[in-house]
Amino acid sequence: MLQRLGEYIKPHLVLLLVAASFLLLALGLDLLRPWIIKTVIDTAFSAKSLGLIIQYAGLYFGTILISIFAMFIHSFMLQKFGQNIIFEIRNTVFAKIIARTPAHFSELPIGNLVTRVTNDTESLRTLYTDVVLKLGSSVLMIIGILISMYMLNVKLAIMVTFLIPLMGVLIYVYQIYARQAFRGVRTKLAASNTSVQEMLNFIVIIKAYVGERIMAKQYDKISKEFLEAGLFEVKTFAIFRPIVDALVFVIMIAIFSFTNWFDTVIEAGTVFAFLQYMNKLFTPIKEISEKYSNLQSALAGAERLVPIINEVADTDIEAVVIPEELKVxxxxxxxxxxxxxxxxxxxxxxxxxxxxxxxxxxxxxxxxxxxxxxxxxxxxxxxxxxxxxxxxxxxxxxxxxxxxxxxxxxxxxxxxxxxxxxxxxxxxxxxxxxxxxxxxxxxxxxxxxxxxxxxxxxxxxxxxxxxxxxxxxxxxxxxxxxxxxxxxxxxxxxxxxxxxxxxxxxxxxxxxxxxxxxxxxxxxxxxxxxxxxxxxxxxxxxxxxxxxxxxxxxxxxxxxxxxxxxxxxx
CATH class of the missing domain: 3.40.50.300 (P-loop containing nucleotide triphosphate hydrolases)
Incomplete structure (x- = not known):
């Protein structure tokens, strides 16, 4: 499914590469800043040199300005990349649907097809603008942070590294429930759209039979099912997020314990930088879990869109040429x-x-x-x-x-x-x-x-x-x-x-x-x-x-x- 959706990337690959390049620049500057602070604490503070402090402060401020510019270019190019793709997918899906024979339209409610063109294609937008590059950048960020940690202190870095697989297991377990939750939300959303459209299209009949109360009661059942699907999605995310936050707290306690009890780290700047990297480490891990949520939502929509995209059109919606034998x-x-x-x-x-x-x-x-x-x-x-x-x-x-x-x-x-x-x-x-x-x-x-x-x-x-x-x-x-x-x-x-x-x-x-x-x-x-x-x-x-x-x-x-x-x- 991802391979099929990936085919839409090729025509817009330049935009993606530009966005990726500026993202890498921003990530590199983000990794550089803890080293700057470490150097200030360990050298400029100990030497009580105001000139050095001002120089490092200027350098630090410069990395922030460049990062802001890089993230602006990255975000603009990435959104343009994603919007162009969704434009193509939305048009493709609509063209495939409208080219179907009337028999197809009797098999599936119109509201369901409307959801395909609108909500499902919009869910795919996050796949291209929020998931594809962000997941990759989070992985690169984790690798860069681990390298920086090992350069600072090997023993503390090893302790943190052992906890990464645990986080991977949590993400794996989470995605099983997340896919189920997002699929349920998409299904109930389509049912809700279908019900609303049918009732409003025939509102005159409903009013003629004074059926407003009955129809409202009927929709209440459908809406409750939608609510239950949404609550299941919220509970799935609510259970996972606190576990990640608790794990971050445990690591921070462990670092302070190593520093104070075993005297593993001597320089205050190194301790500060390590804590900064540790905090940065769990940020991309959290992002991976959140982007995985977006990925599951996108895949739930893709499960409904890709079969339509792959359809062989029943009719040709391009200009039709009447053959000679049928002109009269x-x-x-x-x-x-x-x-x-x-x-x-x-x-x-x-x-x-x-x-x-x-x-x-x-x-x-x-x-x-x-x-x-x-x-x-x-x-x-x-x-x-x-x-x-x-x-x-x-x-x-x-x-x-x-x-x-x-x-x-x-x-x-x-x-x-x-x-x-x-x-x-x-x-x-x-x-x-x-x-x-x-x-x-x-x-x-x-x-x-x-x-x-x-x-x-x-x-x-x-x-x-x-x-x-x-x-x-x-x-x-x-x-x-x-x-x-x-x-x-x-x-x-x-x-x-x-x-x-x-x-x-x-x-x-x-x-x-x-x-x-x-x-x-x-x-x-x-x-x-x-x-x-x-x-x-x-x-x-x-x-x-x-x-x-x-x-x-x-x-x-x-x-x-x-x-x-x-x-x-x-």
């Missing part, structure tokens, strides 16, 4: 298509056979749950058939990337989702290359342009959160215009008139008639009036096509279509 749609054919969501014998579609000629207006009708939207999801490449073949112009659609199929087809959903931003941004989907003329022409075809012109800011009018500043009909017209902007050859309307008033339905019908023949139109109909003029209508029931024909033919067949028409259920 002549036929769309479903040949004995079967589909099961879980690859079991429970089929959502069974033996679908139909052919759509280019430029036709085709209606798909049937009871809810019959398989209408599933049929279109297969055509758009959201899923692949379990059995059978879908062909466009005679070519099997599975030989193309799903993004290629979606580049020739536009989909108007039943629920028109609008993104944060303006009408212009929603029409263009933030694509600056879409011309003003293209936006206006699409809005005119969708009978939306006149309404937009009446707004104070025109096309730059904000739509509000999830389009809250627009009516349901306006949002649906905008969703239709968004598809028309891209000039797709095939337009799919998935019950696009299900939640709108008759006036808006009429506008959509006029828009469809205006582009009829120019585009291939497939309409999943909730209202029969929307597909009255269709060239061909397919009635799907329980995953099978049970009837086909134009509107008048199906009415006069006195079959399932006639029953639905008579009952006014669709």
């Amino acid at each position: 749609i002549k036929t769309i054919e479903f040949d004995q298509v079967w589909f099961s969501y879980d690859n079991s014998e429970s089929y959502a579609l069974e033996d679908i056979n139909l052919t759509i000629e280019g430029g036709q207006f085709v209606g798909i009708v049937g009871p809810s749950g019959g398989g209408k939207s599933t049929l279109m999801s297969l055509l758009m490449g959201f899923y692949t058939p379990t059995k059978g073949t879908i062909r466009i112009n005679g070519y099997d659609t599975t030989q193309y990337a799903p993004a290629v199929l979606r580049e020739v087809m536009g989909y108007v959903f039943q629920d028109s989702h609008l993104f944060k931003g303006t009408i212009r941004e929603n029409l263009s989907l933030y694509d600056d290359e879409v011309s003003e003329q293209a936006l206006i022409e699409a809005a005119q075809k969708a009978h939306l342009h006149a309404m937009i012109e009446r707004l104070p800011q025109g096309y730059d009018t904000p739509v509000g959160y999830l389009g809250s500043l627009l009516s349901t009909g306006q949002k649906q017209l905008l969703a239709m215009a968004r598809v028309l902007v891209r000039d797709r050859q095939v337009l799919i309307f998935d019950e696009a008139t299900a939640h709108i008033d008759s006036h808006t339905e009429g506008l959509i019908q006029e828009s469809i008639e205006s582009i009829r023949g120019e585009k291939t139109i497939i309409s999943i109909a909730h209202r029969l009036s929307t597909i009255r003029s269709a060239n061909m209508i397919y009635l799907i029931q329980k995953g099978r096509i049970v009837e086909r024909g134009n509107y008048n033919e199906l009415i006069h067949q006195n079959g399932e279509f006639h029953k639905l028409w008579s009952a006014k259920t669709i």
